[in-house]
Amino acid sequence: MQSLSLATAAWRFRDCSTKSWLTASVPGCVHTDLLAAGKIPDPFWGVNETGLQWIEERDWEYKTTFTVSAALLAEETVELIADGLDTVATVTLNGEEIARTENMFISFRWDVKSLLRVGKNELVVRFGSAMAYIRSHRTDHAPREINDPVGGCTRIRKQQCQFGWDWGPRFVTAGIWRDIRLEAWSANRLESVRVSQTHATDGSVTLALAPELTRADTKATTRWKLALGEVTVASGTGTVIVVKNPQLWWPSGQGEQPLYRLEVTVAAADGSPIGHWQKRIGLRTIALDRHKDQWGESFQFLVNGRAIFAKGANWIPAHTFVTTLDRERYARDLRAAVAANMNMVRVWGGGIYESEDFYDLCDELGLLVWQDFMFGCTMYPGDDTFVASVEAEAVSNIKRLRHRASLALWCGNNEVWAINCHDLVKPEFAAYRRAYDRVFHEALPPIVADHDGATPYWPASPWRGDTAADHPSGEIRGDTHYWDVWHARHAVKDYEKWSFRFVSEFGMQSYSSPATNATFCPPDDNNVFGPVMENHQKNRAGNQIILDYVSRRYRFPKGQDELIYLSQLNQAYCMQTGVEHYRRLMPRCMGALYWQLNDCWPVASWSSIEFTGRWKALQYLSRRFFAPALVSAHIPGDEGAIIGNYRTSTVREVHLHTSYDAPVAVTGVLRWNVFHLDGRSLLQGKKTVALTPGESAKQQTLDLETLLEKHSRDSLYVRFALEVSGKTVSEDTAFLTPPRFLALPKAKKTAAVIKITSPKSAELTFKSPVFQHRFAFDFAGVDFHATDNFFELYPNESKRVTVTFDKPVTLARLKKTLAHHSLADTY
Structure with a gap:
């Protein structure tokens, strides 16, 4: 097969209401191209967003010329592949219309050999206004709007948060947002390979290969090679691979993430090549376990038969203009997730099916992926054309992602049922209910089964049954x-x-x-x-x-x-x-x-991570409350107020619990202290505790009734910590009243020692004469990452933090820009 990149060609674009052509980038989008051309201001600055809404009302045209060789045209079939057109596109080659599209999430492939010529060719992609499409299509579909301030975004298969969300701007863009190219081949073509895994009780793993050819060929021969790193594990002919001593892939915190390189080559009976397919795979099983138990029905992920507590966060597109995203930008936030002891991200249904870079990183880092299909909140149509488009979208993305080690779940939608269920059960909403069932309960499940077969399907999030x-x-x-x-x-x-x-x-x-x-x-x-x-x-x-x-x-x-x-x-x-x-x-x-x-x-x-990459307090605390071995305080009771705004409290006890999800049992030591804010220790103790994988246990109850009779709850705090092998692995503070009532001391001087350890790293040591709650430090105008921040600074104890910088720093600059404060400094 021969391939010719068109993304690297020289592209131009224009507003179709003008004759002025500007330089374009492919992949790219109208907004980023206009910005690069100096035709619009920074969309993120100030209130510029509101002045750029005219862009969504225009038609936009992209065109390029490219040269085709005689050798490429000598192949039997030449196809134009567009991996992503956003969204209402008319594609013309050498003056002949070849396709019209209206789904951003499908990878299209068209036979264009008859329209090509040796030498110069011209390709034009005209993008119609998405708003014009919405006004002229499915106009009888008018559900209650949830996030789109103009309305109608569910009528089109396009990134839903482009139309605005309660955390994102409205930039309804257009463009060639993924790769575009020519592929030429003869006789037959290998489209993909479906890989199924069977894990035997003896520990071996059998891989079954199912090559998918454009033209069926029962006489085709399949050859394969399986490698781990630079070592070839096995190679052979046929469609079955037995791995006798496999290295299993595990989520982060549960084990390693070995990725095998699987190469599959298919040839015709006469030996002529049909195609080559190469991917990285992890040897593992993932199941959504829903068995009957004492509380009802479980909902847990089993990886290699082990129940995993899913720790993580929801993922939205990492940039409003998704064509700007690259591996480095994905890595910044996904590595931060792993650094915070997460093992799962949920790709939310109002964004995009992410790029290969995203899933590569999840495979490498051990981040399980809960993958929504791209539907969010508002009710969707269910007409034949819409459902057919959704089915093609699902097939396109399932085939692209099904081999991923990190892929844990296909989920039908985000909150469409939860937000609208009270309407969907009413007779007057029968048409919407029929549309909902048709997409999420009839169309998607068999497609997942037919084209994946291993990854479970869940109809919606949240979902507990339709009643x-x-x-x-x-x-x-x-x-x-x-x-x-x-x-x-x-x-x-x-x-x-x-x-x-x-x-x-x-x-x-x-x-x-x-x-x-x-x-x-x-x-x-x-x-x-x-x-x-x-x-x-x-x-x-x-x-x-x-x-x-x-x-x-x-x-x-x-x-x-x-x-x-x-x-x-x-x-x-x-x-x-x-x-x-x-x-x-x-x-x-x-x-x-x-x-x-x-x-x-x-x-x-x-x-928890700001757009600039800065970690909020939440991201730092995530590292602590998602730690494999956790000690936490549960405080029954609460504080309130009665008539006259007199305070009342039912807080008398503190329960200390351990939660443990590492794979190997260990023994720990639980320590606790009750301190007066003036520094006195009023109560202390310790206890040896067993930490068993997958278990949480109440380890100690502190009865503070007597102490509260002698001391005001406004002057006390509880410090507790968990040690394993002599190292503190979890530690925090609990208050017996909201901290606004605490008489927190203010430190007259906090010692801060900075030691440069390399041109782009330093070690900071802080020490305070008094307790400081959620002590935070910063360097003005300096980008940095710290091993910890927003921590507790206990009296006369040193706290050491390692800091890395994006650029080389000097001791003088760090001393000049260092600032720090704690809760007591805010008022």
């Missing part, structure tokens, strides 16, 4: 999105009210750091309630809800930077409360995926 959308049912079966905390403004302790089986969404917003905000907002207009910051807060009630939760827990801040810090502390506290509760429920609950890991632009959102 169960309430919280009690989530305690029995299925997965849950729990949003009473945040959207309903329930108390954070409400996380502890429910014993869900698997929680695939829950979250709390915070503001991005002042450094990230400065990338889109001028210093004189950066008020969080001002027009610029409001434009970068896409949840209508977002600011009010942030302030609500912050005010319940913290004192009024002395400035906006302190408010930002408090919003991040609150977000981290909320997610910590939820995750630790879900881990304490193990094995009843077997997953906690918070919303969300990343951002698509600089914004106030639920993310």
Whole structure:
């Protein structure tokens, strides 16, 4: 087979209402091309987003010329392959129309040999306005809108969050967003290879190869080679491979991630080559285990037969303009996920089926992928044309991703059922219900079975059956999105009210750091309630809800930077409360995926990693509450207020629990202390504890009744830690009242020693004479990553942190730019 890249050709584009042609990039999109040409301002800066909505109303045309050789045209078949056209495209080759498309997620292939000529050829792709398409197609489909402020985005198979979401801007773009090329071949072509694994009780793994040819050929010969690194494990002829001593692939934290290189070559009976296929695969089994148990029905992932507690977060497109994404950008956030002890990411259904770079990294890093199909929140059509397009989309992406070691689940949609279920059961919504069932219960399941066959399918997230959308049912079966905390403004302790089986969404917003905000907002207009910051807060009630939760827990801040810090502390506290509760429920609950890991632009959102790559407090705390060996405090009771705003409290005890999900049992030592804020130790103890894989246990109850009779709860804190092999692996502080009531001491001076260890790394040591809660440090104008931040600084104990920098640094610069503070410094 011969291939000719068209992405590397010289492309031009134009607004079809003009005759002016500009230089284009392929892959790319209209917005990035306009920006590169200097025709629009930075879409992320200020309120520029609102002034760029005209782009979605225009038609755009891309064209290029390329040279075809006589050798390429000598092949029997020459095909034009477009891996991604966004979205309403008319494709013309040498003046002849060859196709019209209306699905962004399909890889198209057209036979174009008869239209090509030796020498110069011209290819034109005209993109019609997506908005014009929406206004003229499926106009009777008008469901309640959830996230699209204009309406109609579900009528078209296009990245849904382009139309706006409650964390993302509205940039309805167009363009050739993935690779485009010519492929020429004769006689036959190897399209793909389906690989099935059978794991025997003796430990061996049998791989069954099913080559998929464009033209059936029962006499074709299959040759294969399996290698691990530079070592060839086996090679041979046929469609069965037996690996006698396999190295199994495991999720992060459960083992290693060996990836075998599988090469398959298919030849015709006369020996002429049909095709070559090469992929990296992991030898493993993944199953969604739903067996009857004492609580109802389990919902857990089994990898190589081992139950895995899914620890992770939801993934949205890592850039508003997805064509800008490359391996380095994906790696930044996915490596951060693994650094925070995560083992799963959920690719959310309002974005895109991600690129090969994304899945390569997940395979390498051991991040299981919960893969939504691209449907989110609002009800979708179910007409024949729409369903046929969805089926083609599913086949295209299943075949592309089914070999992935990290692929754990195909999920039909995000929240379409959960948000609309109360309508979908009504007679007047029968047509919408029929459309829903047709797509998610009739079309997708057999396609997953036919073209994958190994990866489980789940019809929706959340899903507990078509009559169960309430919280009690989530305690029995299925997965849950729990949003009473945040959207309903329930108390954070409400996380502890429910014993869900698997929680695939829950979250709390915070503001991005002042450094990230400065990338889109001028210093004189950066008020969080001002027009610029409001434009970068896409949840209508977002600011009010942030302030609500912050005010319940913290004192009024002395400035906006302190408010930002408090919003991040609150977000981290909320997610910590939820995750630790879900881990304490193990094995009843077997997953906690918070919303969300990343951002698509600089914004106030639920993310733990800012658009610039800076870690919020949540990302640092994730490393702690997702740690393999965790000690957490459960404090029964609560504090409230009665008439007259007099405080009341039912807090008397602290329960210390261990949660453990590493694969090998160990013995640990649990330690606890109750301190007065003046530094006195009032109670201490320790206990040897057994840590068993997959188990959570209440190890100790601290009865504080006597201490509370002698000391105000406003002056106490509980320090607890878990040691394994003499090393502290988990540690934190618990308060007996909201920290706004604590008389936290302020450090007159915190010792900070900086030691340069290389041109791009340093070691920091902090020491304080008093307790400092969620001590955080920063370097003004310096990009860095730290092994820890937002930590507890205990009196007269040194805390050592390793910091790496994107660029070489000097000791003088670090001393000049270092700043630090803790909770007590915010008021």
